[in-house]
Structures are given as C-alpha cells and as structure tokens.
Amino acid sequence: MMDYSIRDQVAVIKLDNPPVNVLGSAALTSIYDGIGKADRDPSIKAVVICGKNGIFCAGVDIKELDNGLHAPWIKHIGDFIDNMKKPVVAAIEGFALGGGLELALFCHYRIALKTVRVSLPELQLGLMPGAGGTIRLPRAAGLNNAFDIITTGNRIPAEKAAMMGIIDQIVTGDIIEEGIKFVKSKCNIDTSLVCLRMKTVKYSGDLDDISEAFMTKVKSKFKGAIAPIVSILEFVIIILDLYYVHLQSLSKNSPTYTRAKGTCK
Numbered sequence: 462m463m464d465y466s467i468r469d470q471v472a473v474i475k476l477d478n479p480p481v482n483v484l485g486s487a488a489l490t491s492i493y494d495g496i497g498k499a500d501r502d503p504s505i506k507a508v509v510i511c512g513k514n515g516i517f518c519a520g521v522d523i524k525e526l527d528n529g530l531h532a533p534w535i536k537h538i539g540d541f542i543d544n545m546k547k548p549v550v551a552a553i554e555g556f557a558l559g560g561g562l563e564l565a566l567f568c569h570y571r572i573a574l575k576t577v578r579v580s581l582p583e584l585q586l587g588l589m590p591g592a593g594g595t596i597r598l599p600r601a602a603g604l605n606n607a608f609d610i611i612t613t614g615n616r617i618p619a620e621k622a623a624m625m626g627i628i629d630q631i632v633t634g635d636i637i638e639e640g641i642k643f644v645k646s647k648c649n650i651d652t653s654l655v656c657l658r659m660k661t662v663k664y665s666g667d668l669d670d671i672s673e674a675f676m677t678k679v680k681s682k683f684k685g686a687i688a689p690i691v692s693i694l695e696f697v698i699i700i701l702d703l704y705y706v707h708l709q710s711l712s713k714n715s716p717t718y719t720r721a722k723g724t725c726k
C-alpha cells in the first residue's frame with residue numbers, strides 16, 4: 462500500500478495502491494505508520510509524500526465507505542502531521558481528489574507538476590469534505606475560493622491552484638527529486654508557522670453576506686435536491702464561519718450565529 466524509503470535524510474512515503482492510490486483502511490494505516498516511523502527516526506530531517514502510478518491520490522476508497530473505514534481515520538494523519546516538527550511536503554502528480562487533496566492539505570507544503578488537477582468532489586457524491594477540507598482549504602485558498610471549490614467540485618489546474626495558495630510551487634521533472642530538494646530547503650523552518658490548521662481564514666466583506674450568497678447559488682444549482690446539499694452546506698458554513706474563532710464575537714442577532722447555534726444543539 463505504501464513504499465517507505467530514505468534518501469539523503471528525507472523519508473519518502475510513496476502511496477502504492479493501484480490504479481489510482483485510493484485511501485482504504487490498509488492504505489491509511491500504512492501512511493499513518495510511515496509518518497510515525499519518519500517522525501521517530503532521529504536521522505530523518507523531513508518527509509515527502511507522493512504517489513506511484515503517475516497519480517498522487519484519487520481520494521478515499523468509495524467502496525470502503527459503505528462498510529465503514531477502519532482506524533486510523535484519515536483525520537488522524539492530519540492531526541499527527543499538525544504536531545510534527547519535521548517538514549512534510551506533498552509532491553503531487555496527476556490528481557489529488559477528495560481525501561487525496563485533504564491528505565495534501567495536511568502537509569506543511571504542496572508542490573505539483575503543471576499537469577496536476579485538484580478538487581473536492583465530495584458534495585457531488587453526497588458526502589462532505591469531512592477529512593479537513595472544510596478546515597484547511599479556506600485557510601490555504603481563502604473563503605471565496607474554498608466555497609467555489611467545495612460547492613462545484615470543479616477540478617482546478619495546478620497553476621490556478623498555485624495562484625489561490627493551494628500549491629506552493631509548480632515544478633518540472635521528477636516529482637520525487639523535486640520534493641526532496643524542496644523539503645530539504647525547509648528543514649530549519651518552524652512548522653507551526655506553515656501548518657494550515659493554525660492559520661486564519663482570509664475573506665473580504667461580510668461573512669453573513671458571503672454565506673447567504675453561496676447558499677442562494679447552491680440552492681439554485683441543486684434544483685430538487687436541496688435538503689441534503691443544504692444540510693451539508695450548513696455544516697460547511699459553520700466551520701467556515703470560523704466557529705472556534707469568531708462565534709463568540711458575532712452579534713446574537715446575526716443569521717450566522719443563529720444558524721450555527723441551531724445546528725449545534
């Protein structure tokens with residue numbers, strides 16, 4: 462499910478679940494174990510996560526979702542990387558979709574080939590990007606871009622993703638070599654400063670206006686299937702509302718506050 466190798470004091474964790482490196486229980490366990498191993502090894506200074514078969518990752522294994530994925534759930538990998546002092550880079554080729562993009566967003570950095578496409582197609586599948594996509598994407602790309610990506614499921618080309626802040630660097634050549642080179646240059650950086658979860662969300666305008674505008678757009682797009690989409694979006698909005706950061710400071714009469722409180726009963 463995963464190749465673990467060491468190159469020049471860098472651990473290279475290569476997903477190997479052909480044909481498209483989906484994240485089932487076994488793959489998630491091997492990534493979790495690989496990251497733990499790299500973290501514990503004092504000779505390792507940094508980590509590259511990449512994929513075999515010309516693709517980073519097509520997301521969570523949809524077939525396993527029906528039966529329930531077993532621990533460690535993908536989110537545990539994010540929690541672990543958030544606390545790592547060694548820098549971790551996602552070296553992306555092909556696609557990073559759904560849980561694959563969320564895995565990349567767990568990393569401190571993301572580099573990609575120009576041909577890469579990234580997306581969060583969960584909403585189109587009746588799921589929500591519950592493996593950190595709602596938390597980390599707005600922190601990387603800003604609120605408006607994140608809403609667009611989450612609600613449309615569009616595949617974003619690497620250069621556009623770089624302009625949004627999702628990708629840190631577009632590279633050419635061998636993605637693993639580039640990953641190693643990139644992450645070695647980050648070994649002296651305090652990883653807490655680049656951990657997406659620690660960042661605040663950038664947005665301009667009024668949060669309630671933004672939320673209402675997106676809700677209106679989604680309601681009109683998903684004609685006839687409003688209820689599930691709205692309930693997912695309500696939850697997304699609560700998270701994007703910077704629930705932990707801003708809820709206390711919102712006016713008690715604001716629609717955002719009322720919606721957030723109502724859903725948290």
Ligand SMILES: CC/C=C\CC(=O)SCCNC(=O)CCNC(=O)[C@H](O)C(C)(C)COP(=O)(O)OP(=O)(O)OC[C@H]1O[C@@H](n2cnc3c(N)ncnc32)[C@H](O)[C@@H]1OP(=O)(O)O
Nearest residue numbers: 480481483519520521522523524558559560582588591592
């Ligand atoms: C809390 C929730 C957190 C996360 C949720 C998710 O991650 S949901 C999954 C989101 N990902 C997707 O929707 C991606 C779906 N896949 C694709 O769009 C294409 O497969 C892809 C990656 C662009 C590759 O296309 P290509 O044409 O090269 O291959 P093909 O579509 O024929 O796929 C090859 C086989 O892989 C199977 N497969 C693809 N993605 C998944 C997946 N996410 N889970 C399970 N299986 C997947 C596909 O069914 C093919 O299988 P086969 O038996 O050969 O027909």
